[in-house]
Amino acid sequence: MSLSRPDLSVVRLRPAVAADAAIMMRWDKAPHVVACLTDDPDHHEAADWDEELAAQSDVFSYFIAEVDGRPIGAMLDIDPAGEPNGYWGEIEPNLRALDIWIGEADALNRGHGTQMMTLALDACFARPLVEAVVIDPLNSNAQAHRFYQRLGFRPEGRRVFNGTDDCLVHRLTRADWAARRAGA
Numbered sequence: 001m002s003l004s005r006p007d008l009s010v011v012r013l014r015p016a017v018a019a020d021a022a023i024m025m026r027w028d029k030a031p032h033v034v035a036c037l038t039d040d041p042d043h044h045e046a047a048d049w050d051e052e053l054a055a056q057s058d059v060f061s062y063f064i065a066e067v068d069g070r071p072i073g074a075m076l077d078i079d080p081a082g083e084p085n086g087y088w089g090e091i092e093p094n095l096r097a098l099d100i101w102i103g104e105a106d107a108l109n110r111g112h113g114t115q116m117m118t119l120a121l122d123a124c125f126a127r128p129l130v131e132a133v134v135i136d137p138l139n140s141n142a143q144a145h146r147f148y149q150r151l152g153f154r155p156e157g158r159r160v161f162n163g164t165d166d167c168l169v170h171r172l173t174r175a176d177w178a179a180r181r182a183g184a
């Protein structure tokens with residue numbers, strides 16, 4: 001039996017740039033990433049990373065996580081009420097929505113995801129108007145639910161996105177994050 005051990009490496013988040021398109025494309029093909037994107041991989045549409053990265057703005061931006069200068073994964077930070085594709089539908093203002101994926105399989109289960117989310121949540125709540133952060137893991141992604149709930153997110157309910165993706169929306173309030181940080 002092998003147990004995952006905490007890794008003391010420091011994770012850094014930096015804005016994603018056009019040159020990251022190739023690595024984002026490669027990570028999209030990793031089986032553990034495909035499994036978090038869709039329950040139906042045969043009918044999943046691949047992202048156009050050149051287009052995605054060129055379209056970034058304050059309502060929609062990607063970050064790359066690096067450990068010792070090596071890119072290991074990515075995050076997406078969205079204003080769900082202002083996002084131009086209307087992915088989140090009717091939703092109140094003053095929220096951020098996050099997504100996270102570690103692309104390099106050998107970087108999983110080392111605490112890097114916890115560090116990435118902690119950095120991103122601190123950045124979200126550094127915006128004074130942000131009241132809560134929402135996330136939309138697939139309902140089938142029990143490992144991600146455990147990961148998010150350990151950070152203080154609470155499940156809110158199932159919701160189908162894009163007509164096909166059965167998700168379990170979670171929310172973390174400013175008060176819950178502040179309490180967690182104060183106790184950390």
Ligand SMILES: CC(C)(COP(=O)(O)OP(=O)(O)OC[C@H]1O[C@@H](n2cnc3c(N)ncnc32)[C@H](O)[C@@H]1OP(=O)(O)O)[C@@H](O)C(=O)NCCC(=O)NCCS
Binds near residue numbers: 107112113114138
């Ligand atoms: C979800 C995801 C981001 C978590 O990242 P991670 O770096 O593997 O997560 P962590 O290492 O912080 O925690 C995962 C496990 O490692 C353990 N762990 C090891 N070292 C740890 C540390 N230093 N601190 C916290 N947990 C640690 C945790 O206890 C946890 O165990 P559990 O899942 O059995 O409860 C990652 O699994 C991933 O990218 N998955 C594929 C994409 C995905 O599902 N994204 C979510 C889409 S909504």
